[in-house]
Amino acid sequence: MYRPKAACQTAQMSRHSVSNDVIDTHPMGSAAEQVSTGAAPAASGPSQAGYIESMEAVARRLASGESLADVLHSIAATAVSLLDADVALLWSVLPDGVNFVVSAATGPAHLHVSGLVGAYSVIADEIRAQPAGEALVVDLADSGRLASLPSYERWEFGHLGGRHLLIVPLHAHGQLLGRLDIVRVEDAPFDDLARRAALPLAAFAAAALRDHALSRIVEDQQAFQSVIGLHQTVEQPADPRTILQAVVELVIREPGCDRCYAMLWNAARGEFIPTAVAGLASQLVDILKLITLSPQLVPAFDQMIHSGRPLVIADAARSTLLPLSLVRALGMHAAMVVPLRGRRRQTLGVLLLDQAREGAGFTDQQVAAMSSMARHLSMMLENAILFEEVRTTSESMSVINEIAIQLAMLADEESLFRQLHRQLASVLDASHLAMGLLTPDRRALDVRYSHDGEVVAGIQRVPLGNDPLSVTVSSGRVELHGTRSDAAPLPWQLTAEHSEAAHSRLTVPIAVGRNVIGALMVQTTFRNAYGPREVELLSSVALHAGIAIENARLYRLVQSRGDRRAVVLDEVINRQEAERKELVDDIHDDTLQVLASCLYRLDRACDAVQALDQHQQALQHLVAIRDSLAENVTRLRKRIFSLRPATLDRLGLEPSLRELVGSFGRDRAVDVELDVQLPGRLTAEHEMVAYRVVQEALAHIVARGGASHLRVRVRQRAGVISITIHDDGRMERAASAYDDAAEDRSDITLLALIERVELAGGHMRVAHRAGGGSLMQITIPGMTRAIAGDDSRSAGDDWGQQGHGDAEMGGEVRDAGS
Known part of the structure; x- marks a missing residue:
């Protein structure tokens, strides 16, 4: 007007x-x-x-x-x-x-x-x-x-x-x-x-x-002056909630109404969120928060998404533009809905003005004033929203960086979870926090959790099922729920006795590369508490947590390997000293004594020859000397062979192995079968490695005891030497590189064998039957002196062709070199 x-x-x-x-x-x-x-x-x-x-x-x-x-x-x-x-x-x-x-x-x-x-x-x-x-x-x-x-x-x-x-x-x-x-x-x-x-x-x-244009200019100037005054009264920089609260209080005074509500548009949830209110009793504010204000349920708000003009509802009780439940709960008689739109005409929110007095309404001047005021307020609100987004993003990045730095310094999952609990509580609502990590067999989750700000001591092992952590681990996808229903298909909490029911839940996978190793979950009693910002934040935290967990595991692995290698090195040095002492004692106490005795007996033989009547006695002395020398020669040959067989350099790997298993079977009364198929001579280095591997494997079987039959199989295919050894001896458990080094000799010999294979760039697998007996497959890189014909089969085929896979063994198969 x-x-x-x-x-x-x-x-x-x-x-x-x-x-x-x-x-x-x-x-x-x-x-x-x-x-x-x-x-x-x-x-x-x-x-x-x-x-x-x-x-x-x-x-x-x-x-x-x-x-x-x-x-x-x-x-x-x-x-x-x-x-x-x-x-x-x-x-x-x-x-x-x-x-x-x-x-x-x-x-x-x-x-x-x-x-x-x-x-x-x-x-x-x-x-x-x-x-x-x-x-x-x-x-x-x-x-x-x-x-x-x-x-x-x-x-x-x-x-x-x-x-x-x-x-x-x-x-x-x-x-x-x-x-x-x-x-x-x-x-x-x-x-x-x-x-x-x-x-x-x-x-x-x-x-x-x-x-009309002049009056619009005057009205616009008045609205601008009001907004300027509002801007001066609000401490800058201000967040959207503070600005909207000042706005609704201003609207109550000018252009005037009984009550005013400000609602921000939440695109992720597809609804308007009550943000500020003026002139409303506290109990009515609680009622307003319980009503879903989506455009699908409130036609007036749907019009605001597509229109830039205020909408006046003269009789709210008879109109279908507002839900009757909202009108009755708040006691509305007349209402005006004013859209707030950004520079690109995107929806920012709405202002809802209502008159609670019978017969009261809104004049054309009030509508025009609100239309002008909304244009200036929208710019102010959009700037506040953008500033809030930048500030929130900056804070989130700062928290993520701090979490990443703190997590990188931790070496165990328990400390890592406690650190996550402290850090996440400062940036999002995490009344309930849970972290589940897959067990080595990937059949269960080791879950650590906190409730109401307190970390619960201990770990709960939960089999993979239909709980939120298991679902996220299995799918590898983010799971977000904003409202809990009585007929929820999934349980919401792993363990939360006497706790208020959660209504919002966010679960993200913990992954290293493409390998999912666990999941991180937060829950709260508030509805629709998590949105895109929280999803992005928790996903980033889960990414850094995955890296920290993997680093902690690698650190423990390296540490255990270092401890194990220190034990093996100490044992090797002790064994070398023992072998040297045994060699010295053997030469000093046996060979030298025999040779000295032979010299003495030769002297006596010489004296007997001088007495012609003692030929028979001289002959007996000479025969005894010969037998003694022969026995010492044999013993020295064995000693030399154990240090480095000359056959290996002269004839190659296969003759040396046949000599080794023959001597092993005779000395220990064990039936040994040897099957060697090589396309040609290997390099001297690889022949020595293969020989020592078989030698130490046989030594381990002897140390373990109970074996009466062995079968040794050696092949070379695709540049890889495959050694497979079967035995029927005792094996109470499979050894692994992660096992602590035991003091019994059988474990030491196996660890030494693993170290030799790994140093050669190879790989070792160990399996055992439940009823007894074991199978070792060792693969090491090899190179023949003369290029042999190509064989398309891989060295790993021997494992499957021999029928000694996991199913046939009926027991445990473990990677002894990882």
């Missing part, structure tokens, strides 16, 4: 122009007189008194403060009546200065002109170039003249059945504000008299548009 200052002046001006230009200069005769004189048919016009009376009626309405739409509609209706036309359209220029929009339309009902209000059309160059105070006459049957109109207007006038069109541009102070279109359906062209008669109506319409 507005009260134009120049209304009376415009009325006087129009009266003067009508009396001088229209009535006096162009006296209107009857239609019969025009026909009789041969003039073109023209509609009969009003009398001078009737014309002036119509102009004064329009001027009074213009000065009465009626709404712009009513005034423009009155002008259009007057134009149709005075000029004997069928349709009148009033267009106004949009703020973009490029398009017109129909602001008022009138005409017979059968022409359906009411649907034209709000239609758009581009401003043609001919209209822009038209001087003020002049009108255009268009013969709509003239295709050449019709082509000057925009395509939409040509189609619309054709749809109305128009024959003649009179266009009067609306100017004020040299500025184009709109235009007045008058249409006749009959073939009765607009003459100069009609054009002059339309000019005062155009002046009234221009004045109305100009005064």
